[in-house]
Amino acid sequence: MSELATPRFLDERVAHWAAVKPDAEAITYLSRTWTWSQLDDRIRRVAGALAARGVGRGDVVAFLDKNHPACVEVTLAAGSLGAATAIVNFRLAGDEIDYVLNDSGTKVLFVGSELLPAVTAIRDRLPGVTDVIEVAPEGDDEYEAMLAAATPVHRSADVDPGDTVVVMYSSGTTGRPKGVALSHANLIAHTVHAFGDWPFDEGDKNLVAMPLFHVGGTSYMQFGLHNGAPTYMTRDVDGAALAAGILAGASRTFLVPAVLAKVLQTGPDAVKLFGALKTFAYGASPMPLPLLREALVAWPDTDFIQVYGLTEVCGVATLLGPEDHRGDDEERLVSAGRPIPGVEVRIVDPESLQDVAAGTQGEIWFRTPQLMKGYLNKPEATAEAITADGWFRTGDIGRLDADGYLFVEDRIKDMIITGGENVYSIEVERILAEHPAVVEVAVFGVPDEKWGEAVKAVVALDGDGVTEAELIAWAREHLAAYKCPKTVDIMDALPRNPTGKILKKDLRQPHWEGRDRATV
Structure with a gap:
């Protein structure tokens, strides 16, 4: 038209x-x-x-x-x-x-x-x-x-x-x-x-x-x-x-x-x-x-x-x-394609905030008239996400090849995408942490043949007697079903780095070993 x-x-x-x-x-x-x-x-x-x-x-x-x-x-x-x-x-x-x-x-x-x-x-x-x-x-x-x-x-x-x-x-x-x-x-x-x-x-x-x-x-x-x-x-x-x-x-x-x-x-x-x-x-x-x-x-x-x-x-x-999709370059099938008109893209080192070379991983930034006005009632969150010159920090890690094709390879935001629905692990962790028996909790996505990713939780408990089914039921009382963990592993203690941060990557790694996270 x-x-x-x-x-x-x-x-x-x-x-x-x-x-x-x-x-x-x-x-x-x-x-x-x-x-x-x-x-x-x-x-x-x-x-x-x-x-x-x-x-x-x-x-x-x-x-x-x-x-x-x-x-x-x-x-x-x-x-x-x-x-x-x-x-x-x-x-x-x-x-x-x-x-x-x-x-x-x-x-x-x-x-x-x-x-x-x-x-x-x-x-x-x-x-x-x-x-x-x-x-x-x-x-x-x-x-x-x-x-x-x-x-x-x-x-x-x-x-x-x-x-x-x-x-x-x-x-x-x-x-x-x-x-x-x-x-x-x-x-x-x-x-x-x-x-x-x-x-x-x-x-x-x-x-x-x-x-x-x-x-x-x-x-x-x-x-x-x-x-x-x-x-x-x-x-x-x-x-x-x-x-x-x-x-x-x-x-x-x-x-x-x-x-x-x-x-x-x-x-x-x-x-x-x-x-x-x-x-x-x-x-x-x-x-x-x-x-x-x-x-x-x-x-x-x-x-x-x-x-x-x-x-x-x-x-x-x-x-x-x-x-x-019908071309000879199968590698492009695992790419996210190229920017649509009106969208600028940069790949930026999240620490130095400098653009990285083609083929190098960094955070994906977009600038476009499509960009939201901001997060409702959350000016600080908006300022964290959008730079002064209008670039949106997606929180996704990716790279651009020499022809401008974008490959999305990981997520800084630790977001789980299950069946097209976005689930942030911290939201699920917040609910599980409210269970009286939960001492430590980590939530992340694991491969799922049907949904792409499934929500998984790993917890440490205060005492015995609480089961996986009880913890899943607890989550279902407070969260939409798609956000709830499908499985829960119980450990004596969760691994942490010297500063005390839970090593979620160590918990996640066995589930993703040998897989390209962008294509599962």
Whole structure:
């Protein structure tokens, strides 16, 4: 859509498509389909309902549910008022939901029917939340009643492209998650550049299956809206939902490698069905090289695109395109590709802060218009992550080859990526350390054939009698299931260096021996 001017606000393109093709399909979800004119009207009605509830520029609303088009409507509607939407991970435990809603300053909370009991249980701990509005998968709920009663409201005159429009919480290196504040300008820069050489063709349909609380869901959703392509949204990432989307005509998608592995394991019928995809973009966790080789053979007519990035840059920072996936240089298959337009990259010695030579490992730094405004309410953390001249310190270790291909090889931040979900070890350690029997604890990722990495804990205990199962159960009481350790080893004492720091690398090393961490 190069003839169109680059939008300044997220709701602009929806309004455009509502004007030029009002009756064309915009979003299909479960049993319902909305046209562009219907979607635009719904966004305007949500804006009116929020304005009537006192939501304005600088405020925050929140959405807590599995995938639902209402999340998109709320995000664009709140953004048109200058407000932000905190999209909350529906897998979080009650204590974590409590923290996110209070930290973000949520004023109005939209919550899925399945998750309403969890919110009810902590309602007295949410003094800033003035309204809780239920959203049901098939409609006929408080949300639809709110829309029916609302007076449509258009974008406020004082809204600026630099206003925060989305807040996504990532696990925090200090034991608490941090809210990543993304502006209209950030997300639009990402949409324009991330797949610039990948235009939607006539008849294409976008399959959005990744959770919207993840940039792989919300940022990816923007491509269909921006290009006027219909979107098929699934509520869950499961085989039946994905198959339904493809049977409904979906031709392009973004998923994590674990989903691809499941498809290949399901059998020839599933493999044949997924062959209808013209493009399969993947990221959020490493693609094991054997799995990628198998996928390239199974789907010879599908274009594969690997992306690497972070929530802080709206998702994609580097891209490995279809030509490299089918090329002769297999080493490039384990690279993260090259920077997309608008993204600068440096490899920096984390001690001297000087650039290193090509082929030498260092910390990956990015500078881009996609870079977040900062961590919500955390100026010190923001200053630690972003230099005075605008470079974002990713905390990832990598190298650039002579042709500018990025290889991501380790993580300074000690983050575990399991099935595309980011888990910071210190957050899990904080919970396990609260168990009365735990004296020492170290948490790290170990290889997992299905999820890429699995969370593992090693503990030293005060006395006997506490079992691995009890410690895992303790973690599950306080953390989302995907963050909890799958296994726990019990030792007499954890190894430490002369300064007293736990030698986590020594604990991790036997599990990773003989493996390239970037490709497991």
